Amino acid sequence: MTDVRLLLPAADLRTALGADPSAALDDMLASVAAGTTTLARTFPAAARRTARGPFGDGDGHRIEDAVRVELIATAATDLGPEALLDELTLLYRHGDADEKRAVLHALAGIDDPRVDGSALLLDALRTNDVRLVAAAMGPHASRLSAHDWRHGVLKCLFVGVPLSAVADLRTRADDELVAMVGRFSDERRAAGRPVPDDARTVLAMSAPDPTATAPEG
Amino acid sequence: MRIFDPHIHMTSRTTDDYERMHAAGVRAVVEPAFWLGQPRTNVGSFTDYFDALVGWERFRAAQFGITHHCTIALNPKEANDPRCVGVLDVLERYLGKDGVVAVGEIGFDSMGEAEEEAFRRQLALAVEFALPAMVHTPHRDKEGGTARTLELVEESGIDPGMVVVDHLNELTVGPVDERGCWMGFSIYPDTKMDPQRMVRILQDRGTERVLVNSAADWGRSDPLLTRVTADAMLAAGFSDDDVDTVMWRNPVEFFGQSGRLLLDGESDGADLRSPATFEGNSVLRGEPVA
Numbered sequence: 001m002t003d004v005r006l007l008l009p010a011a012d013l014r015t016a017l018g019a020d021p022s023a024a025l026d027d028m029l030a031s032v033a034a035g036t037t038t039l040a041r042t043f044p045a046a047a048r049r050t051a052r053g054p055f056g057d058g059d060g061h062r063i064e065d066a067v068r069v070e071l072i073a074t075a076a077t078d079l080g081p082e083a084l085l086d087e088l089t090l091l092y093r094h095g096d097a098d099e100k101r102a103v104l105h106a107l108a109g110i111d112d113p114r115v116d117g118s119a120l121l122l123d124a125l126r127t128n129d130v131r132l133v134a135a136a137m138g139p140h141a142s143r144l145s146a147h148d149w150r151h152g153v154l155k156c157l158f159v160g161v162p163l164s165a166v167a168d169l170r171t172r173a174d175d176e177l178v179a180m181v182g183r184f185s186d187e188r189r190a191a192g193r194p195v196p197d198d199a200r201t202v203l204a205m206s207a208p209d210p211t212a213t214a215p216e217g
Numbered sequence: 218m219r220i221f222d223p224h225i226h227m228t229s230r231t232t233d234d235y236e237r238m239h240a241a242g243v244r245a246v247v248e249p250a251f252w253l254g255q256p257r258t259n260v261g262s263f264t265d266y267f268d269a270l271v272g273w274e275r276f277r278a279a280q281f282g283i284t285h286h287c288t289i290a291l292n293p294k295e296a297n298d299p300r301c302v303g304v305l306d307v308l309e310r311y312l313g314k315d316g317v318v319a320v321g322e323i324g325f326d327s328m329g330e331a332e333e334e335a336f337r338r339q340l341a342l343a344v345e346f347a348l349p350a351m352v353h354t355p356h357r358d359k360e361g362g363t364a365r366t367l368e369l370v371e372e373s374g375i376d377p378g379m380v381v382v383d384h385l386n387e388l389t390v391g392p393v394d395e396r397g398c399w400m401g402f403s404i405y406p407d408t409k410m411d412p413q414r415m416v417r418i419l420q421d422r423g424t425e426r427v428l429v430n431s432a433a434d435w436g437r438s439d440p441l442l443t444r445v446t447a448d449a450m451l452a453a454g455f456s457d458d459d460v461d462t463v464m465w466r467n468p469v470e471f472f473g474q475s476g477r478l479l480l481d482g483e484s485d486g487a488d489l490r491s492p493a494t495f496e497g498n499s500v501l502r503g504e505p506v507a
């Protein structure tokens with residue numbers, strides 16, 4: 001089994017869903033757990049069988065994302081790290097934008113170092129869908145190389161994803177990132193356009209906290 | 218005025234079109250899977266296209282306040298190409314998705330055997346997935362193609378109310394109407410159907426089971442011809458309610474049969490797809506807009 005942290009606590013999600021959608025979710029979870037259906041089958045239909053919309057917790061979480069992450073977490077109790085990554089890769093590859101986003105959120109809840117979903121994160125970072133870009137820069141982005149991670153941060157600035165979506169920003173920001181954001185800001189100023197507040201936040205990180213350990217080599 | 222364009226190929230249109238459509242009242246569209254204007258050479262070309270229909274195009278439309286749905290199929294123009302028929306084996310993956318509101322465009326282009334086989338298999342998929350079917354009628358020999366289309370629809374056992382036969386004209390509307398299928402009309406700048414002829418057909422047979430679309434794509438076409446037709450209806454004495462029936466309630470009723478429409482406030486009562494915002498930022502051209 002592989003541990004997947006839920007996006008929202010199970011009880012909170014059910015409160016948000018209400019009775020019938022909660023029953024539908026529990027039904028899907030039971031079938032997935034019993035092996036009478038596959039994740040591939042339940043995943044696309046998960047939102048329309050339950051609900052979709054903002055959860056309203058101020059973190060921008062969405063109900064349908066939490067539903068899908070819970071489905072993955074249940075399936076993962078029967079899957080080793082390698083099989084789980086294979087399953088997530090297929091769900092992502094064949095998913096619509098909502099399904100892809102849910103897979104990225106599931107990855108954000110997987111700490112097991114044997115699950116490396118960086119190829120999926122890089123695919124998401126190639127898109128211009130802001131929700132995919134944001135979801136790719138969660139905790140699982142610790143698997144990205146320093147180079148790819150910096151470009152992920154820059155892409156967030158560029159497409160307007162708030163840097164609050166970037167996990168470990170303060171501990172991982174390095175001089176190279178600050179230099180890149182500096183050049184981005186220069187370009188904006190040269191074009192007579194405002195420099196986003198988030199860019200200023202990164203620029204203020206030019207003297208990294210010496211007690212923080214930079215995870216990349 | 219609210220408009221639902223039930224057949225438009227937005228992948229080949231610009232953001233200027235999305236802006237103009239929204240200004241004209243278009244709030245929802247269905248984009249049927251079709252060919253690219255030149256032949257595809259492999260199955261991967263289809264899946265990348267389908268992925269865009271359920272991904273990027275949906276996102277792009279939402280940025281302009283328009284809800285995007287799609288239909289998925291092997292189209293008639295490529296159904297006789299052995300390099301492409303393998304796509305029939307991957308359709309099921311897409312037919313279970315939210316926002317996929319029909320199997321289509323299916324039907325005939327040049328009426329060959331391979332086309333007929335693909336048409337049959339895909340009508341069966343529509344039945345299996347409880348989805349409506351969107352059927353294209355050929356530009357050459359439209360009457361013959363429509364007659365054979367209706368035979369295959371009957372053979373398949375699909376409920377005629379789950380079928381729209383598209384690109385109709387004065388000569389083909391009758392048999393489709395008799396069979397109980399929905400009738401689709403594509404309004405073009407210079408061929409097929411124009412707004413005045415469309416109004417006459419509506420005067421002749423009423424608004425029931427009629428869908429009016431622009432079928433706009435990369436060819437000479439105009440995504441605002443739905444609005445022009447609506448205005449022509451009003452000028453001819455139709456009421457606002459008649460216009461709303463044809464331009465909004467009919468497509469909602471037809472595609473609503475899929476249970477997959479993504480319109481705000483429908484189905485589960487939750488706040489559905491929020492338009493184009495990420496935590497309150499409206500994002501256009503990849504950058505926040507003040």
Ligand SMILES: [Zn+2]
Binds near residue numbers: 249251322432
């Ligand atoms: Zn078409």
